[in-house]
Amino acid sequence: MKKIILSSIAAAVLGVSLNATVFATVNGEDVTDQDIAVLMRAMQGAKFETLPEDAKQKIVEQAIERKLLTSEAMKSGVEKDKDYAEALKRIKSDLALEVWMKKIFDGVKVSPQEVKDYYDKNADKFMQPATVKARHVLVKTEEEAKDVIKQLDGLSGQKLADKFIELATTKSTGPSGQGGGDLGWFAANQMVKPFADAAFALKKGEITKVPVQTQFGYHVILVEDTKAAEKATFETVKANIENGLKMEKFRVQVSEKAKKLRQNAKVTTK
Template sequence: MRKVVSSFVASIALVSTLSAADFYATVDGEKITKDDVAMALQDPRINFEKLPKNAQKEVLEQIINRKLIAKDAIKNGIEKDKTFEKAINKMKEDLAFQIWQKNELESLKFTDSQKKDFYEKNKDKFVQPGKLNARHILVKTEKEAKDIIKQLDKASDKEAKFIELAKTKSEGPSKKNGGDLGEFSEAQMVPEFSKGAKSLNPKSYSKTPVKTQFGYHVIYLKDKKPSKSLSFKEVEGNISQILIGNEYNKKAKELADKLRSKAKIVIK
């Protein structure tokens, strides 16, 4: 017990910020590294080195305690425990697959020619959707919507009037911002709304109410950007990932099919 306590105290004495040796402390000569700390924190959003000194020390103390107890358990034969053996075998399987997968993915390389060929054959997939920027006024009845349109028709400053009416007449959370919906793609809105907004010219509003499942809308289109085809350079990284993913899936399926043909599989 005295040996364990002295080892613990010696380890704590080394607690500090990350040293040039790239470890935080040692337990009987075994280093406590960044990986040990990351596993203890179990949250990649936490930056250990930005934690207060007392919090860093507490994390390291927990890691040291775990290492000492784990070593003691191994010394006393925990590896012979059936639960331990079962867990180790499961971990081996998972780790074997993960490393095999990592090695396979890293081995897959594609030339510029292959990537450009894929791009040319799939140009229709590399299109940036058009964007709409609009305000809206949402009301329950068609009559209310038509009354709002009449008021807009009479206004000299259409957008200012639209904002005023949105704040006083519209339903829903956007009313406080004058009905502003910001920029959005067609797919983000229900089809009827997107169709109504897209049919307008910038700086114009609906002349007839647009009906959706939410009620009746009057739409003011601030701006719209047409869809555009993306260049090869813009999507080269994505193409690499697609090609790697496709080839990996193909190889994994071929190997799995081969192994399954030789295996005895029973699904209950």
């Protein structure tokens, strides 16, 4: 589900906090979390709080430099420049539109019943695919894979798991080898087809009896657990549903408003 995305300037203006965190002071002016937020928008998906300490310090240093450069720009008399005035006029127009649209969005209401009805009537959209939890031993040749299978022959339960982990750790050429071949949970579409076909054909506690060839080499697979396809619970998706319904209502309102304005406007295209 999509959310309204404000421009960096609009987000900075609307996100001003009265209790801003101060990271540094530059010539008497604070470098706050708002200054940090402007820089973090260029790092999509990253959160300042979760960055390593050295990365955080680099961001703070960039914010300090930005504060110094901004101050220098203002001292240069750039505000009297014609380009500055024209750019400021455009920014004011864009900001006015975005703030106005945000107010419309915030005013859109979606009832709990609408959310529940959408969930009940769109079951196919909330189906989670079947998944398996598996380990593998990846080797370069078919003979090596056959040898691994031979060493596992006759084992079951914890003895099979322990031996498999040992062989994965000592023989596997893949990056998962150091973790005992652990691949975690995955759906069929997350793996190359020959590997996925073999893994999903196994039951819990079973291994492949013949090597599985892919472009990466030859695999021996152990399935540790399986989960059937199931519908995501209402609680896990209701927030996304609500936001999606709200966005759709918002789009309809704005579209209808634009159509009415266009009917009464003089528009010429070139």
